[in-house]
Amino acid sequence: MRHNKAGRRLGRKTSHREAMFRNMVTSLLSHEKITTTDAKAKEIRSVAEKMITLGKRGDLHSMRLAASYIREKSVVTKLFTTIAPRYKERSGGYTRIIKLGIRQGDTAPISLIELVEEEFTPKSPKQKPVKAVVAPVSSKGEEVVPATIAEEEASVCEASAD
Secondary structure, three states, X not given: OOOOOOOOOOOOOHHHHHHHHHHHHXXXXXXXXXXXXXXXHHHHHHHHHHXXXXXXXXXXXXXXXXXXXXXXXXXXXXXXXXXXXXXXXXXXXXXXXXXXXXXXXXXXXXXXXXXXXXXXXOOOOOOOOOOOOOOOEOOOXXXXXXXXXXXXXXHHHHHHXX
């Protein structure tokens, strides 16, 4: 059983895999998009989003945590000054994975992972539409109140047909 063993091994030892993820996240944050295999893109997505969340916090401790993972000082500076403020109103989902097809050499599925660019507008809570019920009017100009629900539905259907 493999309970509590999340993540892909990608055919590498732990140290190699962690170093590869650090390099890929550094490249993603510096270039804002990279092309890689599907499995690697899905794995580095979570790490990159955690780094952007650290950038949104913006304090010294989070900057040091990000610098311990991202190896280039210029990329850490870019993360905290330009990338993180872009996602100030967004609560997650900073990256997008687009499947590109297969690699010709070994038929590995290839994807493009990129930072989401467009402005985020939070959705307002949906309000239920108010039904406009048209009451039937008699020939004398007085409202006619239906006696049963069936008559009311029939009058609404007749009113909408007009």
